[in-house]
Amino acid sequence: MLLIVIVAGGLLLGFGVGYPLSKVNLDVTTAVELDQVALQGTFDPVAALAQLEDLPSNFAQVDGDVSAFGAIGASFCGETPLPEGQLGDRLMRAFNTKNGQLITSEVVRVRKPVEANRYIAEVERAFDSCTQRSFFRTTGDERVEVRIRPGQPDPPVNDYVSYTLQPTTKGATQRVVFFQVGDVVVALQYFGPSTPRPNILGDAQMGILQRTAPGDFSKLRKVDGVKPVPTDPTTTVLVVTTTVPGSPEGTTPPEGQ
Numbered sequence: 001m002l003l004i005v006i007v008a009g010g011l012l013l014g015f016g017v018g019y020p021l022s023k024v025n026l027d028v029t030t031a032v033e034l035d036q037v038a039l040q041g042t043f044d045p046v047a048a049l050a051q052l053e054d055l056p057s058n059f060a061q062v063d064g065d066v067s068a069f070g071a072i073g074a075s076f077c078g079e080t081p082l083p084e085g086q087l088g089d090r091l092m093r094a095f096n097t098k099n100g101q102l103i104t105s106e107v108v109r110v111r112k113p114v115e116a117n118r119y120i121a122e123v124e125r126a127f128d129s130c131t132q133r134s135f136f137r138t139t140g141d142e143r144v145e146v147r148i149r150p151g152q153p154d155p156p157v158n159d160y161v162s163y164t165l166q167p168t169t170k171g172a173t174q175r176v177v178f179f180q181v182g183d184v185v186v187a188l189q190y191f192g193p194s195t196p197r198p199n200i201l202g203d204a205q206m207g208i209l210q211r212t213a214p215g216d217f218s219k220l221r222k223v224d225g226v227k228p229v230p231t232d233p234t235t236t237v238l239v240v241t242t243t244v245p246g247s248p249e250g251t252t253p254p255e256g257q
Contacts, residue, residue, distance in 0.1 A: 031156060032157050034182075034213055037182075039212070045108075051207060059101070084119065086109070103200070116182070133148045149165070161177075
């Protein structure tokens with residue numbers, strides 16, 4: 001956990017102000033339009049959490065409470081979108097490397113696919129309410145300008161939003177991805193010393209989609225009569241019961257929260 005505090009200290013401050021750079025229902029030819037209603041209840045929400053096998057070999061799973069680094073339920077541009085009709089607790093895992101990279105994975109299941117889609121749209125609207133492409137983040141006695149950059153390139157699905165926060169002088173880069181699979185909201189975050197390679201979060205997204213929507217994303221070539229079976233997760237799940245994450249020890253709460 002010490003490594004997480006060192007890497008991500010002050011990063012949550014980036015949620016204070018932002019600008020949307022990826023949209024819900026993107027008009028992207030490579031993005032798949034999932035049949036969200038048909039996917040409702042077809043998989044265990046645990047399958048929508050990132051697994052160690054989805055990430056590069058230098059990542060290791062983090063033990064302990066990482067709820068302070070959560071994205072679902074966080075505030076954006078002074079607004080705090082919350083999933084409606086949440087069923088059960090939020091599920092969360094985190095993975096880090098020795099060179100200061102951190103990835104978090106979160107899942108929340110809701111009653112209906114429309115409620116999951118509404119949450120993704122509300123996150124988008126929260127960022128739409130901001131007009132600035134940069135803001136200042138305060139860590140201790142220092143104020144650092146953070147610029148808003150494009151999010152994860154080539155989104156795999158339509159119901160998706162992503163953006164990147166990058167300091168102009170020093171500090172870690174943060175990228176957030178939200179997407180929907182049926183009645184489940186999925187969130188991935190990256191924290192690190194530089195902008196992540198697209199395959200780091202991209203591979204994690206594909207692993208999740210192969211387990212939760214195998215009809216559209218399959219490890220196997222589609223053959224008549226053959227139906228891929230989602231892989232059951234084997235790693236420990238960290239269940240987080242808090243809805244809105246607080247600030248971890250050693251960090252300063254976001255401005256405007």
